[in-house]
Amino acid sequence: MQMTTTPLALAIALTLLSGCGGGGSDNKISGSDDSSGGDDTSGVTSKTIDASDSSRYVYLNLDTGQMIDMTAAEAAASTAWHLAFSRTNIQLNGGASGPGNVVGAVGADQADFYDASGNPNASVFLNATANSELEHLLAAMSEPSSWTGDALTSLFGSDWYVYDHSNGNVTENANNGFLLRSAEGDSYARVRTTDFDFPTRTGDGIRNFEFSLNVQAAGTVQFAGPTLTFTGSIPATGGLACFDFDTDTTVDCETSDVWDLQIGFQGRDIILRSNSGPSGDGNGGVFGPFEWSDLSTYTSATSDPDSNNISARYTADASSGIFTTSSWYAYDLQGAHQLWPNYRVYLIDTDSTDAQAPVYALQVTSYYGASGGSGQPTIRWTTADLTATTTP
Structure with a gap:
């Protein structure tokens, strides 16, 4: 019998999901401004990204909100991008994934989406919406005690x-x-x-x-x-x-x-x-x-x-990094071979070597495009409202 451990099960699930759902691959690099989740809050940027091609990553600059058209070789030498997307996978430009200094942390864990054993609570997942979970993105959060780069x-x-x-x-x-x-x-x-x-x-x-x-x-x-x-x-x-x-x-x-x-x-x-x-x-x-x-x-x-x-x-x-160790989705709830976001809030420090570099709070709100095709995640982000952690 093959053994299973949580990290390995997650890695295998990522592999299986790379071919899951419709939409296919049209080899486009795209990202459209999107407010379909009802997000009209000032200062929040929302974008749907075409990451349907499992053979390549597409690259996003969080400061400008723009996709950057580049090859993998160009991305390996570039600090112009902050996040890279391919199907369910999200990478940071730093550590093992890129030459930058981008690091991440979890700002809001959404623990109520899981039971005491860490299993998804289907009722919570199925009833959550982008609107109902927006408050977590906008909430004030403590500065993380540690940050994670990709490894x-x-x-x-x-x-x-x-x-x-x-x-x-x-x-x-x-x-x-x-x-x-x-x-x-x-x-x-x-x-x-x-x-x-x-x-x-x-x-x-x-x-x-x-x-x-x-x-x-x-x-x-x-x-x-x-x-x-x-x-x-x-x-x-x-x-x-x-x-x-x-x-x-x-x-x-x-x-x-x-x-x-x-x-x-x-x-x-x-x-x-x-x-x-x-x-x-x-x-x-x-x-x-x-x-x-x-x-x-x-x-x-x-x-x-x-x-x-x-x-x-x-x-x-x-x-992989924070998006793998703290996954942004659950899969196959109630026997439906689909993916649901948990609306975790991730904190993204765009340059860990620069105290003045922007830090963003980010959520993944969907995995499917307007036509239902998979591999088209919608993300939204805003400047993080962080309070310094103090020691009594």
Whole structure:
């Protein structure tokens, strides 16, 4: 049985939703001023954005309210945009998502939209409207105690290791495993961590690591051959190590573009990545985690033991932040395969290095355009009414 954790379930839901609903893709960059929610309050800007193309992001400047027509390569070098949109995904221009210094926080959590267990309260979602939730956008809010920038995420998450809070040691979690797609996108491996020794408080670095892999070669449908091992260590200064499972070779992360699995650390932070998304230029991806007792029974990385095709279940590495950790929507309420906003208010600091830079309060009020097409979120924002947090 595949394990589920809240962050991973959310990441998988984002992937599934990228193809959900009508509307398709017309490759337009657009954003129309919109007051269809009844928002005529002075100082509030509302905009419907065409983010229906799951293969690209579109970019918005909150100061001007204008969309900026640019390629991904241009956006990667530009501070002119603040938010990027693709289907349900919203990124900030900062951290792993861009060269800017944009950070975010939750200003109004909308806790009443969820029960004590964190499950959506369908009645609240279905009865809320843009008008009824406008007051939260306009309310005075305390300045956040902390802000969040976008960071790189992978479905490897933290399920491949165990952290001991008593001594700071990180060790292997051999009870979990993953399916990994290669950089070339045509071969696969079943992988788990079989040895890991990282005492984070001693300054020794990663003393040793070992990942065990079973490979399904390109053009085949089953795992075959011996179990491969990716082993090594990383010094206290930090760094990266990369493995190409097609050739059973440890490769240089800087000069090779065919690595499939990357392990690294800096300070006390450790990463495990596939060659995909912001992690690399390849077509890699991850599916999991699985309990190893279940995954060890798989004979293929493209079909499960019941012969269901799982080749589309792999997820590329991505960058995400406050809009992912505190999602703006619920999906499939009462069996309806649609998406409803929770009207959370997000605070967006447009430049964390400049105390005078504008800070905006922002809500997502819809995911569907005027004709009902999905991937056309409507957002509204205004200058945030923040009061400084004081210490008694």
